Amino acid sequence: MKIKATQLLLNGTYLLLLISIIRLITGATDLTSVGTASAALLLSVPIILAGLGGLFSERAGVVNIGLEGMMILGAWAGGFVGSKHGPWLGLIAAVFFGAVGALLHAIATISFGVDHVVSGVAINIIAAGLVRYLSTILYQGGSWPGPSQSPDVNPISVNGLPVLSGGHFFGWDSPDILTPIAEKHWFLISDFIGILRGITGDLSYVTFIAVLMIPLAFFILWKTSFGLRLRSAGEAPVAAESLGVNVYAMKYAGVLISGGLAGLGGGFLAIVAANHYQENQVAGRGYIGLAALLFGNYRPGGILAGAVLFGFADALQLRDSASIHALILLIATILGYLVYRDIKRGKMLSASISAVMSAGSVWFFFAVEELPGQLVTMTPYIATLLVMSLASQRLRMPAADGMPYRRGGLR
Template sequence: MSTATDITLAPSLGATAGPKLDWRRGLIITGGLFLLLCLVRTLTGADDITSGGQISAAITLAIPVGLAGLGGLWAERAGVVNIGLEGMMILGTWSGAYFCLAFNSPWAALVGGVVGGALGGLVHAIATVTFGVDHIISGVAINIIGQGVARYLAVIAFTGKGGGATQSPPVPGFDTIGIPGMTGLLRPIESKHWFLISDLAGLLRGVTTGLSWLTIIAILMVPLTFLVLWRTSFGLRLRSCGENPIAAETLGVNVYRMKYAAVIVSGGMAGMAGAFLVTVASSIYREGQTGGRGYIGLAAMIFGNWRPGGLAAGATLFGFTDALQSRQNSSVHALLFFVALLVVLLSAWNLWRRRWLQGGIGLFIAVLLVVWFFLSTTVPQELITYTPHITTLLVLSLAAQRLRMPAADGVIYRRGQGG
């Protein structure tokens, strides 16, 4: 492909790129949210919410969602809706466990998980790109088939070997790494519960100790995806297929090849999330362990406006709220106050932008949360399980700005249809 073609494609993509959030503004927003969290921790006395253990657990729970979201990002930037991320993740959990046991290595689990998910992506690409099957129908079918295939293969591979139809024998996990001496240095500061200083100590302890190699690789997938899709000629051509495949075809881009590559990579990302669940989040393959994270990853991708940075923020929000389930009930109760303050800020922003309906609804919800917080001391146990989903959907829905999906996302493409 000539450089002239890439130069021709660039202006049209840039003109419709949608709202952007540069890294400086992103850092300011992240810092502001952390400061708000520190304030809530100090006012409520729920010291767990910024502890090193909470931060570490949040990272572990955010990774599968983020990887699934990256998978959806790759596919949809090429114009293919991938509802089948959940099924591809399920295939990744089984293949990751099988390869791990076969070669007695967690690195084999990583390779196996990526291969299993990529095979699911290949099936989705054949159905949608080659045969023109509706993207939603194909994705739903893969979710159903993936669960059935994993159960069938688990019976064959694990029965009589310490496992069975619903789980595998224990699998070896990745070694953990960290900066030596950080725990001994930071834990005493964290235990003082000083405003901001102790919170920063907890944050640093969570991100510098007990990280697995796969966690680091998964985090690096976010900037790597940005560099490939937004800073290379390959990424420019791939995104052009999601914006206007007919125009891309007239400029010499092989649209079929780009869509196939994107959907296979998408499946590989979901499969990597499955391998993570098997080797890092747990030490076993278990039926149903994906827990709908493929769908949540897709929601995080939409919240992130089909961009890696925003996607990572959505995944982190879910991971943080999900991790609170393992903490004291007071931490979940404090989350009500944090979400109320956050909703107030988001509502004020919407009102300032003259989005009266969205701002008014947000303020009403914030008042309800504040009343709930001051009239109670705990959160009912029945709601704690759903706290991450409710919190994530509430904040994401109010924070969403002018979302703009790729123009040809989900559109069935046929070579030469532009006439």
């Protein structure tokens, strides 16, 4: 299903309008502040990279639950190499380590035909154990807080859009026009400008590269012959083989690229989002990336939408729990829309379920002044579940995704 650009723009405007109204009602200014938008982008990047990783692998027909483990390997390598040899080498090491994890997954699933989910989960368990072991032997007796954390990594410099969002170009400091407007809290205008300033200013170069990966992935997968071959291995491997495509090679390529991207996502977490590796830093982002991939219907643009959604929820949760409180109202509104849609379609049961949930959210909004911290941290996971349950029926995964393939039709 292809969504038209105008439709997309219209929906975006509605959403922005809705969020602006809610900001006005609740006074939760952080909902659309520069800081939130910039944090949302920062937190979206690892999920974008993981999702794109999943895209390459699953388009080649290999389910990759192991993204989480590959991200863990990448984050660890980023922290270890980055703290010794600087951030850029750290990122390269992260890509390499992620690809090593992917190589294991590829050998198990493609060459030996192990069930993809089984192998992926095994990789996750092994990766988590391996980095714990490595941290213990390498960081033992080191500085505070001991073996669960790497030494600090030097930051990668940031830059912004010239004239509008500040930035530095060849020794010239550009003015920053947008920030004062965003701080005026004008209805709708400041909201829009705030988000714009957040995603165009103080960008790490890595963020820029990562976002560029989205059109690049689209180009590689849909506009090159390599991409066509890779996708054919995921749709109809037997047919592809009969036309001379080396299906094994394509699957290996897909999985290795997948691991590299996931590793980069992990390295990004350690080097750009934080300034060191820490145990449990990845915290399920590989899985959320996979969810973004499913939500985005195995397409790069969809992945971006999913990742931004989760990044936004994550950013709010980190910055300000009052905004999460305001977000409940947003959920109630969306559920209210679902009620309307279901009634129109005559689905009374699911309409009433949504109505109850919507009323519950409204009640919860007024009953609770501020959400306790433990519940606020759950926001991205709840968002994932909600979105998956609303979106997953019209998914179309690659036809041979998850099926072991063996040349010559053997099993």
